[in-house]
Amino acid sequence: MKKNDVILQTVTNVVAFMIILFSLQVFFSGHYHPGGGFIGGLMTSGAIVLLLLAYDIKTVASIIPIDYKILIGIGLFFAVGTGAGSLFFNVPFLTHAFNHFDLPLLGETSLHTAVLFDTGVYLVVIGVTMTIIQTIGESE
Amino acid sequence: MTEIIKVFVGIFVGLGAFLCMVTALGIIRLPDVYTRNHAASKGSTLGIMFILIGAFLFFYVKEGHYNSRLLLGIVFIFITSPVAGHLISRAAYHTGVPLWKKSVLDELKDKEKHEKHGLDRSNGEGK
Numbered sequence: 651m652k653k654n655d656v657i658l659q660t661v662t663n664v665v666a667f668m669i670i671l672f673s674l675q676v677f678f679s680g681h682y683h684p685g686g687g688f689i690g691g692l693m694t695s696g697a698i699v700l701l702l703l704a705y706d707i708k709t710v711a712s713i714i715p716i717d718y719k720i721l722i723g724i725g726l727f728f729a730v731g732t733g734a735g736s737l738f739f740n741v742p743f744l745t746h747a748f749n750h751f752d753l754p755l756l757g758e759t760s761l762h763t764a765v766l767f768d769t770g771v772y773l774v775v776i777g778v779t780m781t782i783i784q785t786i787g788e789s790e
Numbered sequence: 791m792t793e794i795i796k797v798f799v800g801i802f803v804g805l806g807a808f809l810c811m812v813t814a815l816g817i818i819r820l821p822d823v824y825t826r827n828h829a830a831s832k833g834s835t836l837g838i839m840f841i842l843i844g845a846f847l848f849f850y851v852k853e854g855h856y857n858s859r860l861l862l863g864i865v866f867i868f869i870t871s872p873v874a875g876h877l878i879s880r881a882a883y884h885t886g887v888p889l890w891k892k893s894v895l896d897e898l899k900d901k902e903k904h905e906k907h908g909l910d911r912s913n914g915e916g917k
Contacts, residue, residue, distance in 0.1 A: 661873045668866060672859075 655704060662704035669697035677772055678765075687768035691775030698776075699783060707787060718780040725773030732766045795851045799844045806840030809833050822890040823882045831875025838871075839864050 670693075677690030701710050736745040748762035816829025846860040889896060 657873055657876055661869060665866070665870060668862065672862065 659704045662700055666697045666700055669700065670694055673697065677768070680768060681762065681764070687771030688775055691772040692779065694772075695776045695779035695783075698780060702783070702787065707784065718777040718784070720777075721773050722777035722781070725770045725775075725777060728770030728773065729767055730770075732763055732770070735763070792851055795847060799848045799851075802840050802844030802847065806837045806842075806844060809837030809840065813837060823887050824879055824889065827875050827879050827882075831872055831878075835867060835871040838867055842867075 673690045673693035673696075676685035676693060677687060680686030680690070698710065698714065701713070705713075732746070733744040736747075737743060739745075739747075746763045746767070748760055748764075750758055750760050753759050810833070813829055813833030816833060817826050820826045820829055842860050842864045846857060846864075849855045849857055849860075883898065
């Protein structure tokens with residue numbers, strides 16, 4: 651019988667954007683509220699898994715043309731790089747710093763190098779989750 | 791002013807909890823998958839939305855905290871929960887879960903038979 655997934659696919663198109671936005675919000679508010687890189691990454695990969703459920707693996711790979719194994723590498727590079735960056739300023743490994751910057755549109759914002767470390771965690775979590783799920787899904 | 795809102799919060803949360811209880815009763819008492827799914831996907835959706843509205847009003851009035859996550863949660867549940875019910879029902883139907891004995895009409899069954907015959911005749915008259 652022909653498959654008919656119109657309802658699931660239409661709802662997925664709407665809901666995936668909501669999940670990704672919420673995961674980004676959780677990721678960026680991690681310093682002051684519950685959240686952070688780990689849960690944000692899991693939620694983003696949850697949105698991609700929802701896309702995988704509604705469409706097939708090839709379609710999703712053409713929508714999001716990312717090799718997730720490379721994403722793991724980039725994430726680890728971010729994490730190690732922010733740690734090693736502190737060595738240039740004669741402070742111990744993984745020492746973080748913050749400062750206030752006057753950004754356009756956002757006004758005065760405090761930017762912290764821990765966010766870069768968190769970005770590493772975020773990318774690694776997305777990469778690992780999606781690699782696991784795609785590897786399991788493809789081996790039939 | 792806040793007293794009126796407090797009454798509304800009480801009504802919303804109480805009604806939501808009541809609807810969730812009705813849902814649970816429906817899941818226990820109804821006879822087959824489809825009727826149970828009907829109770830579960832409708833009743834609990836509205837119940838949870840009422841509870842979330844109550845929580846949103848409470849924090850907005852009491853602490854002046856506009857929690858947009860609760861609003862997003864309401865919209866999200868309103869969108870996704872009926873679709874989940876639909877998918878569960880459809881999966882149950884296609885794996886051949888029987889309808890309740892006293893069911894009268896199964897139009898989907900007739901339609902599928904019709905389609906199959908149409909295919910067997912190789913682009914026959916049956917739409």
